[in-house]
Amino acid sequence: MAYLVTGAAGFIGAAVAQRLLDRGEQVIGIDNLSDYYPVHLKRDRLATLAHPNFTFAEVDIADAAALKAALAPQPITHIIHLAAQAGVRYSITNPEAYVQSNLVGHVNMLEYARRCDGLVSMSYASSSSVYGGNTKLPFAEDDRVDAPISLYAATKKADELMGNVYAHLFRLPLTGLRFFTVYGPWGRPDMALWLFTDAILQGKPIRVFNHGDMSRDFTFIDDIVAGVVAVTDSPPADDGKAPPHCVYNIGNNKPEQLLRMIDVLEDAIGIKAIRSLEPMQPGDVPATYADITAIARDHGFAPTTPIEVGIPRFVEWFKSYTGFE
Template identity: 70%
Template structure:
C-alpha cells in the first residue's frame, strides 16, 4: 500500500515525503512542477528524495484524465494532499491559476479519494488565510470565516466546504489543516524569510509592509510535518453518523512581530537589514495567531521550534544551498 503525497516537489510536500520515507513507508509523489517559482528548486527537492521507496509522476491535479492515469493500480492507503496554487498576492495577478489548482484540482482529489478502495483517509492543506482580516486573536476553528480578503483565501474555504460535502455523502475520512506561515530549509522563494535573507545578503533593502505593524504565527517546517503525520495516522472515524471531516489549525501558537523576525534573522546572518517601510498590500492581513488547543487535544501536537532556532537552521541551509 502507498501513501500519495501531492505537491511532493513543493516546500511542505517535500518534507512530508521525506519524513514518510524515513519511517519506511512507500510514497508516490505527484507535482506539476509549474513555474510559479524557479522549477530548479523543485527538481533539487526531488533529487533529495531519491529513495527505493519513492516514485514520482509529473501530473497536474487539475487534469482529471492525467491524474487518473498516474494513479491507476497504485493501491492508495492514505492521501496527503498538499498541491495547490499558493500565495495571496499572486491570486490578485493570476486568479485563473487558483481556480484550476485549488478548486478543480481539489475536487479531482476528492474524486480520487472517493474511488480508492481501501483508503484510510485524506489530509489536505487549507490555510490561515481563511480567517480574513478579523481582529480577534488567537484564531480558533470555530471563528466565522465567511469574509475572505483574497481569492486564495476564498479557494481554501471552498476546499473545506467541498470536503465536508464529500465526507457527508461518501463517508470519506477527511482532515483539513489550516497552515500558519511556514518557514525552514527548502522553503519558497516568494515567502518573506527567503526574500529577506536574499536581500540582506545582497545589500538590498527589504520591503516591510504596513510599516512593520504586522505579526505572524511563524511555524517551523519540522513542526508542521509532525502535525501532518499525526493527523494522517489518526483519521476521523467513519460510520458514527457525523461526517468524518475535521479541521485543525496547525501553527506555532505564538504571534511574532514582523520586526522581531527581522531582528532574529539579522542576528543569524550576522548582517543588518536596510528596511523599506511600505503600506499594507492588498489582500494581506495585519496579524495571524493560531489557537492549537484542538489538535493538541486530539493528536498531541506540540510545536517545539522557536524562531531563534528555526531561523538559524534556515540560514545554515540557505548558505549551503546557495554557496554563500
C-alpha cells in the same frame, strides 16, 4: 500500503515525503512542477527524495484523465493532498491558476479518493488565510470564516466546504489543515524569510509592509510535518451521523512581531538589514495567531521550534544552497 503526497516537489510536500520515507513507508509523489517560482528548486527538492520506496510522476491534479492514468495501478491507502496554487498577492493578478489548481484540482482529488479502494484517510492543505480580516486573536476553528479578503483564501475555504460534502455523502475520512506561515530549509522563495535573507546578503533593502506593524505565527517545517503525519495516521472516526471531517489549525501558537523576526534574522546572518517601510499590501492581514487546542488534544501536536532556533537553521541552509559565504 502506500502514501500519496500531492505537491511532492513543494516545500511542505517534499518534507512530508521525506519523513514518511525515513520511517519506511512506500511514498508516491505527484506534482505539476509549475513555474510559479523557479522549477530548479522543486527538482532539487525531489533529488533529495531519491529512495527505492519513492516514485514520482509529473502530473497536474487539474487534469482528471492524467491524474487517473498516473495513479491507476497504485495501492494507495493514505492521501496527503498538498498540491495547490499558493500565494495571496499572486491570486490578485492570476485568478485562473487558483481556480484550476485549488478548485478543479481539489475536486479531482476528492473524486479520486472516494473511488480509491482501501483508502484509510485523506488530509489536505487549507490555510490560515481563511480567517480573513478577523480581529479576534488567537484564530480558532469555530470562528466565522465567510469573509475572505483574497481569492486564495476563498479557494481554501471552498476546499473545506467541498471536503465536508464528500465526507457527508461518501463517508470519506478527511482532515483539513489550516497552515500558519511555514518556514525552514527548502522553503519557498516568495516568502518573507527567503526574500529578506537574500536581500540582506546582497546588501539590498527589504520591503517591510505595514511599516512593520505586523505579526505572524511562524511555524517551523519540522513541527508542521509532525502534525501532518499525525492527522493522516489518525483519521476522523465515522459515527454514522456527523461527516467524518475535521479541520484544524496547525501553527506555532506564538505570534512574532515582524520587526522581531527581522532582528533574529539579522543576528543569524550577522548583517543589519536596510529596511524599506511600506504600506500594507492588498489581501494581506496585520496578524495571524493559531489556537492549536484542538489538534493538540486530538493528535498530541506540540511545536517545539522557536524562531531563535528555526531562523538560524534556515539561514545555514540558505547559504549552503545558494553558495553565499
